[in-house]
Amino acid sequence: MRDHQRGHGPMDGNVPLELNAFVGRSAELAALARLLGSARLVTVTGAGGVGKSRLAARAAARCAPRDGVWRVELAPVRDPAFVDHALVEALGLTDHTTRPPRETLLAHLADRQLLLVLDGFEHLVTACAGLVGELLRAVPGLTVLAAGRRPLAVAGERVFPLAPLGEDEAVRLLLDRAAEWGPAVADGPELREVCRRLDGIPLALELAAGRLRALSPRQLLDRLDDRFRLLTCGERDALPRHQTLRLAVGWSHELCAPRERLLWSRLSVFAGPFDLEAVEYVCGGQGLKSEDVLDVLTELLAQSVVAREETPSGARYRMLDTVRAYGAEWLEATGDAARLRRRHRDWYLGLATWCELDWFSPRQAEVAARVEAELPNLRSALEHCLGEPEDAHLGQYLAGSLWFCWAGCGRLSEGRHWLEQVVRLDTGHEQSRLKALWVLGYVAILQGDAVPALAALQECREEAEHGGDRTAVAYAEHRTGCLALVSDDMERAQELLESALERYQEIGELNSNVLMAQVELAMTRAFQGDLPEAVRLCEDVRRVCEDHGERWTRGYALYVLAYAGWADGDLPRARALLTECLTGAHAFHDLLGSVLAVELLALVTVAQGDAAEAAVLQGAASRMWRSVGLPLFGSAHYGAPHGLCEAAARERLGDERYGECVAEGARLVREAAVSRALEPALDAVPSPRGQVRHAAAGRPMHEPAASRARKGGETAG
Numbered sequence: 227m228r229d230h231q232r233g234h235g236p237m238d239g240n241v242p243l244e245l246n247a248f249v250g251r252s253a254e255l256a257a258l259a260r261l262l263g264s265a266r267l268v269t270v271t272g273a274g275g276v277g278k279s280r281l282a283a284r285a286a287a288r289c290a291p292r293d294g295v296w297r298v299e300l301a302p303v304r305d306p307a308f309v310d311h312a313l314v315e316a317l318g319l320t321d322h323t324t325r326p327p328r329e330t331l332l333a334h335l336a337d338r339q340l341l342l343v344l345d346g347f348e349h350l351v352t353a354c355a356g357l358v359g360e361l362l363r364a365v366p367g368l369t370v371l372a373a374g375r376r377p378l379a380v381a382g383e384r385v386f387p388l389a390p391l392g393e394d395e396a397v398r399l400l401l402d403r404a405a406e407w408g409p410a411v412a413d414g415p416e417l418r419e420v421c422r423r424l425d426g427i428p429l430a431l432e433l434a435a436g437r438l439r440a441l442s443p444r445q446l447l448d449r450l451d452d453r454f455r456l457l458t459c460g461e462r463d464a465l466p467r468h469q470t471l472r473l474a475v476g477w478s479h480e481l482c483a484p485r486e487r488l489l490w491s492r493l494s495v496f497a498g499p500f501d502l503e504a505v506e507y508v509c510g511g512q513g514l515k516s517e518d519v520l521d522v523l524t525e526l527l528a529q530s531v532v533a534r535e536e537t538p539s540g541a542r543y544r545m546l547d548t549v550r551a552y553g554a555e556w557l558e559a560t561g562d563a564a565r566l567r568r569r570h571r572d573w574y575l576g577l578a579t580w581c582e583l584d585w586f587s588p589r590q591a592e593v594a595a596r597v598e599a600e601l602p603n604l605r606s607a608l609e610h611c612l613g614e615p616e617d618a619h620l621g622q623y624l625a626g627s628l629w630f631c632w633a634g635c636g637r638l639s640e641g642r643h644w645l646e647q648v649v650r651l652d653t654g655h656e657q658s659r660l661k662a663l664w665v666l667g668y669v670a671i672l673q674g675d676a677v678p679a680l681a682a683l684q685e686c687r688e689e690a691e692h693g694g695d696r697t698a699v700a701y702a703e704h705r706t707g708c709l710a711l712v713s714d715d716m717e718r719a720q721e722l723l724e725s726a727l728e729r730y731q732e733i734g735e736l737n738s739n740v741l742m743a744q745v746e747l748a749m750t751r752a753f754q755g756d757l758p759e760a761v762r763l764c765e766d767v768r769r770v771c772e773d774h775g776e777r778w779t780r781g782y783a784l785y786v787l788a789y790a791g792w793a794d795g796d797l798p799r800a801r802a803l804l805t806e807c808l809t810g811a812h813a814f815h816d817l818l819g820s821v822l823a824v825e826l827l828a829l830v831t832v833a834q835g836d837a838a839e840a841a842v843l844q845g846a847a848s849r850m851w852r853s854v855g856l857p858l859f860g861s862a863h864y865g866a867p868h869g870l871c872e873a874a875a876r877e878r879l880g881d882e883r884y885g886e887c888v889a890e891g892a893r894l895v896r897e898a899a900v901s902r903a904l905e906p907a908l909d910a911v912p913s914p915r916g917q918v919r920h921a922a923a924g925r926p927m928h929e930p931a932a933s934r935a936r937k938g939g940e941t942a943g
Contacts, residue, residue: 250395251281258285258386262341262371265384266362269372272388274548275429278373279345281388286343286371293340293367301346301547302498302602304609306353311640313342313357320636320817320896321853324675327639328357332364333852339367346547348374355380390426397421399428403435407528416443423450429548433478436529449481475552478529488514489522490531491560494553495570498602499535499542504577508569512562538595567610574600574607575620578627585630586737588775594814597631604628608644612651619655622648626661630738632669634778636815642669649682660690660698668705671712672818674855679709700729704743712859716750723747741767741779748786753863761790781810781819785826789867792830800830805904812900820896821850824903825858829871837878838887840871845891846899853896 261268262285270278286295298316303309310327321330342361347354355378358370362382372378377385391399397413400421404411411417420443424430437446479487492509493500505523510516523543526532532543545553557563577600581593597604604624611621625644632641645666649659663686670679683706690698707722723743730740744767752760764783771780784807791800804827811819824847832840847868851857858864876884894902 267383282373291339293338295341297343309353322638323855335365344372396426404438407439491553491557497606499544539599571607618651619653622658622662629665664701720750738779745782781807829867837875841875841887842891845888
C-alpha cells in the first residue's frame with residue numbers, strides 16, 4: 227500500500243492502541259472484504275473499543291484500487307465545518323484558491339479510483355453523511371469504508387455490525403497483551419470469567435491486561451466485581467455494551483491512584499496528540515506538581531490510558547477518544563474544566579508566539595513540523611477564544627500570529643476561515659485586529675482574490691494611521707504593494723514596496739515578511755527591465771537569509787536569481803537555483819512557490835533543447851495552478867516566461883505533439899510533478915538564445931514593456 231504524503235496513509239501507525247493486537251476476526255475480515263467488493267459504501271458499526279478501526283484497516287489493506295487507500299481520522303475534529311478540510315488534508319491536497327474545500331475534493335477525485343477510510347465520525351455524522359453522499363454521486367471510482375458507532379444513513383450504505391470477541395479470542399487477546407507487560411499469566415476459569423464480564427470488548431481487555439502486572443486473575447476478578455456493583459446504578463437506559471465499556475473504563479479509572487485520575491481528567495483538554503512540555507504546563511499545579519507530571523504520565527502509559535508515538539517533531543502522546551471523553555466528564559465534575567481550558571489556550575498562544583519568532587531562524591523546518599503536529603490543539607485554542615467574548619482578542623492575536631502557517635505552509639483556505647471570523651469582532655484590542663487584517667489581505671492576495679484583499683488592507687491602513695500603529699501601517703503598505711505587483715501595476719508596486727521597506731527600517735523590523743518585501747521589490751525591477759538591481763536586491767536577501775537560517779523567503783529570492791540566470795543565458799545556474807527553490811517550497815507545502823518554480827524550469831528546459839519535457843512541465847504546472855488560483859495571477863509579467871516557453875515548444879514540436887506532452891504533464895499528481903521537475907535534464911543541448919527570444923516577438927500588449935536582459939539584446943520575458 228502506498229506511503230501517502232503528510233502521514234495520512236491507511237497504515238500510518240496511528241491505529242488506536244486498543245486495536246493494535248488484532249486477534250481472531252478472520253471470519254469478519256473475510257466477510258467485510260467480500261462486502262467491499264460489491265458495495266461502494268460500507269460502514270462498520272459497533273460499541274466504542276470493539277475493534278472497528280482495526281478491522282477496517284485490515285480490510286482496506288486487502289484492497290488495491292488504482293489510486294490507493296486513504297485513511298482519515300475524524301475523532302480529533304470538533305467542528306462539523308472542518309470535515310471537508312480534514313479530507314483535503316488527509317489526501318495531501320494544498321489549495322490556495324477561494325473555492326470551498328469540497329470543490330477541491332471533487333476536482334481532485336473526479337477521475338480517480340480509490341478507497342477512502344473514514345474513522346471515528348460518529349460525532350460528525352450529519353456533516354459526514356452529506357459529504358460522503360455527494361462524493362459518491364460525483365466520483366464513480368470512489369469506495370468509502372467507514373468505522374463508527376452508528377451508520378451514516380446514506381443511500382446505498384451497507385452496514386457491517388461488529389460484535390465483541392468470542393470467549394476464546396478474548397482470552398487470547400488478554401493473554402497476549404498481559405505477556406507484553408511481563409508477568410506470565412495462564413488461561414483458567416478466573417481469567418475466562420474476566421473476559422466474560424468485560425463482554426469481549428478489546429478496549430476493556432487492554433485496560434485489564436495492564437492491571438495483570440500487579441494483580442492476579444483472582445484479584446482482578448474480585449476488584450472488577452466490586453467496581454461493577456459500584457457503577458451499575460448509572461445510565462440504565464444505555465445499551466448494555468456501552469454500559470460494559472463505560473464500566474470497564476470507569477473501573478480502570480477507579481483503580482488509578484488519585485494523582486493518576488487527576489492527570490487523566492486534565493489530559494482530556496488536549497485535542498489530538500500532545501507533548502510532555504504541554505502536559506507539564508497545562509496539567510501541573512493544584513494537587514499535581516509539575517515536576518511529578520512525568521512520573522504520573524508514565525503510570526498512565528503503563529496502564530494503556532495514554533499511548534506514546536514518534537513523530538517528525540519528537541515523542542508525543544495521545545489518548546483514545548473514549549478514554550478522553552471519560553476524563554472530560556470527570557474534569558467537568560471537578561469544576562476545574564474552565565481553568566484547564568484557559569491554561570490550554572495560554573500554552574498554545576505561547577507556542578504560536580514562539581513559532582512565529584522562530585520561523586525566522588535555522589529552526590524554520592522544525593517550526594513547520596511542530597505547527598503541523600499541533601494543528602488540532604491550535605484549532606481548539608482558536609475555538610475557545612471565539613467562544614469566550616472576553617478572549618476574542620486572543621483569537622485575533624492567535625490567528626494573526628499563525629500567518630506563517632497559513633501563507634508559508636500551504637494552509638491559505640483554513641487561515642482565511644479563521645481570519646475572516648476574528649476580524650469581524652470588535653474587541654477593543656486594535657493591535658491584534660490590525661495584524662489579523664493585514665494577514666487576511668495577504669492570504670486573499672495569494673488566493674487571487676483581489677477585491678477582499680484590498681478592502682482588508684485599506685481598512686488596516688486607515689485604522690492604523692488613525693491609531694498611530696506604525697507597524698501595522700508598514701505591513702498594510704507592503705501587502706498593498708504586493709497586490710499591485712501581481713496586478714501588473716509595476717510603478718505603484720515599486721513605490722509602495724520601497725516605502726514599506728523604509729518604514730520597516732525605521733521601526734527596526736527584520737523578519738521573513740520584510741525580506742519578502744525586498745524580493746517583491748526585486749520582481750518589480752526585473753519586470754521593468756532592471757535585472758542588475760533585481761539581482762542586487764535578491765543577493766542581499768539571500769545573504770541575510772543564510773545568516774539567519776531562513777529558507778522560505780530565500781526560495782523566492784532564488785527564483786528571481788534563476789530568472790536572471792536564464793536571461794543571461796546561464797542555463798545550468800538557473801536550473802540549479804530552481805531545483806533548490808522547488809525542493810524547499812515543496813518541503814514547506816508552499817504550492818505557489820512550487821508552481822512558479824516549475825513554470826520557470828519549463829522555460830529553462832526548452833532553452834536547453836528539450837521541448838517535449840518543457841511541455842510536460844507546463845502541463846504539470848497547469849494542473850497545480852488549479853489549486854493555487856488564477857494561473858500566473860492573470861499577470862502579463864508573470865505570464866511572459868510561460869508564453870515564451872509555449873511558443874518555442876510549439877515551434878519545435880508542432881501543435882499536436884505539444885498538446886500531447888501538455889496532457890501528459892496534466893495527468894501528474896503534485897508529488898509526481900515535483901519529482902519530474904527535479905530530474906536532471908539528460909542529453910539536453912543548449913539552443914541558440916535567439917530562437918526562444920524570437921518566439922516572443924510581436925507581443926507588445928502582453929509582454930512587459932522593458933523586460934530586457936541585463937546584457938541588452940532582445941526581450942527576455
